Amino acid sequence: MNDLTTVERMPRAELERLQLARLRALVARAAERVPLYRDRLRTAGVRADDLRSLADLRRLPFTVKADFRDAYPYGLLAVPLDEVVRIHASSGTTGKPTVVAYTRGDIETWTHAMARTLRAGAVGPGDVVQNAYGYGLFTGGLGFHYGAERVGAAVVPISGGFTERQLAALQDLGATVLCCTPSYALHLAEAVEDAGLEPKDLRLRVGFFGAEPWTEGMRDAIESRLDLMALNIYGLSEVIGPGVSVECPERRGMHVAEDLFLPEIVDPQTLEPLPAGATGELVLTTLTKEALPVLRYRTRDLTSIDPEACPCGRTLVRIGRITGRTDDMLIVRGVNVYPSQIEHALLQISDVAPQYVLVLRRDSALDTLEIRVEGQAAVAAAGADAMRALAARVRRRVHEVIGITAEVTVVPPRTLERSIGKARRVEDLRG
Numbered sequence: 001m002n003d004l005t006t007v008e009r010m011p012r013a014e015l016e017r018l019q020l021a022r023l024r025a026l027v028a029r030a031a032e033r034v035p036l037y038r039d040r041l042r043t044a045g046v047r048a049d050d051l052r053s054l055a056d057l058r059r060l061p062f063t064v065k066a067d068f069r070d071a072y073p074y075g076l077l078a079v080p081l082d083e084v085v086r087i088h089a090s091s092g093t094t095g096k097p098t099v100v101a102y103t104r105g106d107i108e109t110w111t112h113a114m115a116r117t118l119r120a121g122a123v124g125p126g127d128v129v130q131n132a133y134g135y136g137l138f139t140g141g142l143g144f145h146y147g148a149e150r151v152g153a154a155v156v157p158i159s160g161g162f163t164e165r166q167l168a169a170l171q172d173l174g175a176t177v178l179c180c181t182p183s184y185a186l187h188l189a190e191a192v193e194d195a196g197l198e199p200k201d202l203r204l205r206v207g208f209f210g211a212e213p214w215t216e217g218m219r220d221a222i223e224s225r226l227d228l229m230a231l232n233i234y235g236l237s238e239v240i241g242p243g244v245s246v247e248c249p250e251r252r253g254m255h256v257a258e259d260l261f262l263p264e265i266v267d268p269q270t271l272e273p274l275p276a277g278a279t280g281e282l283v284l285t286t287l288t289k290e291a292l293p294v295l296r297y298r299t300r301d302l303t304s305i306d307p308e309a310c311p312c313g314r315t316l317v318r319i320g321r322i323t324g325r326t327d328d329m330l331i332v333r334g335v336n337v338y339p340s341q342i343e344h345a346l347l348q349i350s351d352v353a354p355q356y357v358l359v360l361r362r363d364s365a366l367d368t369l370e371i372r373v374e375g376q377a378a379v380a381a382a383g384a385d386a387m388r389a390l391a392a393r394v395r396r397r398v399h400e401v402i403g404i405t406a407e408v409t410v411v412p413p414r415t416l417e418r419s420i421g422k423a424r425r426v427e428d429l430r431g
Ligand code: DLL
Pocket: 090, 133, 139, 140, 209, 210, 211, 212, 213, 214, 232, 233, 234, 235, 236, 237, 238, 241, 242, 243, 299, 301, 321, 322, 325
């Protein structure tokens, strides 16, 4: 609690005054410097001075991913290029990547946000941070790197992949903190087991896992196999990178760095704001970004806001685990289903391993969903009948929980492809 910065435990009324002042300044700058916002704000008939309370946020125009693409590469910048000191990009599934830029001030903001993030896990001097997020155009590597240096920890900038080298570094350099995607954390846990090591042979204490959806079942698996506390961290390139929100050790949702990023939840269809507790699309407004200010960015991520006080002392609201994206919903014979729901159902069955792929096909007019999931070693050792029986159980469970009939194939342990960054769980072959 003593480690919290003033802003993290600021009384709500004071925080909201700060947010409103920053929002006004942001709108004034965006209107002055970014043609897209100038036009949209004019069309919406809103000026900075019209913003009397945070409720006026809803009068501002939205920004969507396509705006970044249309303005590729530098059209949304609010500063000349000579004030930019860093450029990152995130590759989408189609077309041009999204390019994001930072001034020196933005790097400072980001470093500060990431330092706060790491302090949520009590990371500081004496800690060794194995940073296995990708370095490069992806924001994960450098985002964590700067934050870890700021809190005085020793960073091992190992980046993603090269699992054997990761293992050697974990052992020899004595990492106490692990940063990577949750799927890669599991992969490392397997590598640790394969090497005949046990978690007690390592010094890991806490991990910051994010950049992709995961479930409580995955958290349990990671925590027990690596013997650390697994914290969920959320962020996205368009807004800054990692550092938008992170769990505290209470692990009841991720505190949003609300002095820097203003969150809202809207109905993805009507775009009307939803009340606290309701699940909808997360929309974020950057309050202090210089190079790339963003008004009401539609993240496509589905979650809810919990404004209840947290025992950790932070007054910042929390967002729940991301349960899906508006664009990753699968429609299987008319039933809407998110991959995370399937993961949740799968991991209720102790004989399956947290490794799966969803394959969608269209046979004649009907969609079929195949779930390929790894069985635990004991089931595989028990033979083909045991594997088939497990598949039948999984199939029943998925039907009970989600209401869809899936074809289930249980495959032997360690046979599905592992990822070093974001896992690809869905193969949609429907054309
Ligand atoms: O993934 C930034 C990041 C790096 C976050 C390291 C956390 C740790 P992008 O590549 O732009 O940025 O992808 C952003 O990833 O809109 C979500 O759909 C997803 N995502 C990020 N964190 C989580 C999370 C980085 N904790 C997109 N849970 C976002 C679920 C997440 N999904």
